[in-house]
Amino acid sequence: MKRNSRLSLALHTLSHMAQDTSRTQTSSEIADHAGTNPVVVRRVLGRLRKAGLLTSERGHSGGWRLARPSHEISLADVYLALEESLVAPRTEPEPHSCQVERHLEGRVIEILNEVEATLIDRLSNTTIAEIGGDKPLLENL
Amino acid sequence: MKRNSRLSLALHTLSHMAQDTSRTQTSSEIADHAGTNPVVVRRVLGRLRKAGLLTSERGHSGGWRLARPSHEISLADVYLALEESLVAPRTEPEPHSCQVERHLEGRVIEILNEVEATLIDRLSNTTIAEIGGDKPLLENL
DNA sequence: ACTTTCGCAACTCCTTAAGTTACGAACAAA
DNA sequence: TTTGTTCGTAACTTAAGGAGTTGCGAAAGT
Numbered sequence: 001m002k003r004n005s006r007l008s009l010a011l012h013t014l015s016h017m018a019q020d021t022s023r024t025q026t027s028s029e030i031a032d033h034a035g036t037n038p039v040v041v042r043r044v045l046g047r048l049r050k051a052g053l054l055t056s057e058r059g060h061s062g063g064w065r066l067a068r069p070s071h072e073i074s075l076a077d078v079y080l081a082l083e084e085s086l087v088a089p090r091t092e093p094e095p096h097s098c099q100v101e102r103h104l105e106g107r108v109i110e111i112l113n114e115v116e117a118t119l120i121d122r123l124s125n126t127t128i129a130e131i132g133g134d135k136p137l138l139e140n141l
Numbered sequence: 142m143k144r145n146s147r148l149s150l151a152l153h154t155l156s157h158m159a160q161d162t163s164r165t166q167t168s169s170e171i172a173d174h175a176g177t178n179p180v181v182v183r184r185v186l187g188r189l190r191k192a193g194l195l196t197s198e199r200g201h202s203g204g205w206r207l208a209r210p211s212h213e214i215s216l217a218d219v220y221l222a223l224e225e226s227l228v229a230p231r232t233e234p235e236p237h238s239c240q241v242e243r244h245l246e247g248r249v250i251e252i253l254n255e256v257e258a259t260l261i262d263r264l265s266n267t268t269i270a271e272i273g274g275d276k277p278l279l280e281n282l
Numbered sequence: 283a284c285t286t287t288c289g290c291a292a293c294t295c296c297t298t299a300a301g302t303t304a305c306g307a308a309c310a311a312a
Numbered sequence: 313t314t315t316g317t318t319c320g321t322a323a324c325t326t327a328a329g330g331a332g333t334t335g336c337g338a339a340a341g342t
Binding site: 007008011012015016019033075086087098100101103104105107108111112114115118119122123126131132 | 148149152153156157160174216227228239241242244245246248249252253255256259260263264267272273
């Protein structure tokens, strides 16, 4: 699979779970549908569980379930739960010998933070319900 | 070196060249200052040359030079010259079997494009001259 | 000619994400 | 309580991309 599939996988899965909240889905089912494998699914969904978006149960009739209604889960919630950063590279700042470099980096970081904030703002304007959810895809008819 | 050093290297180098436009700088000089090596420098600066931001000359007293005044080179020019994309992953769209996935991807791409536009807008508000340039760092005194 | 410098190809090295295997823990049903 | 299902997690392998490196040809000044 390609780069950055975590967010795709997470959103895709949540959208499907939103369409039928009555039953749980197992990692295997999800993996089959997403074209990946159960361990990868558990890794990604595990982060969403940690963030309180999903619950999981082990054993017979276990699996994954939304922790709250899909219209109360925004895309930003998912993005933040993954603790990635699409715009700002996850690199810790190194000491800079050179003044130009310090000045430059300050400016760039400033801009990137602003852009990241924009991203989160936009993501928070859409919920999982609107994407795959309870009233699916009416605007496509 | 870490992720995303191309943009850093490009901006850093341009800023320094802006401080003394009278002479050319060789790949080796630049590499030494940036803590990398000449081939990497040429790879990155080559893209800037292709975009018309720099010129290069071979042979004795050759090297790199700004193609236009540093106050006419915005950070966005540099970003675009590198043909990277910080926010949108460079992955070509795959065919999607699943309607939810199509709908989802449409929405996400829409948001990412908007964010990318924001990034470019912010970057275009700062020039190389302002960062390391002709009147260096007055605001730090 | 000789030296400097870029241009570029080809390769190695390193890091990161994804995929895979394996096994233990929890839990339900028989 | 035994069995089978499912998650949790560790450890490994595989794949891709970026940076670093080597080498050499082309261009251009001395």
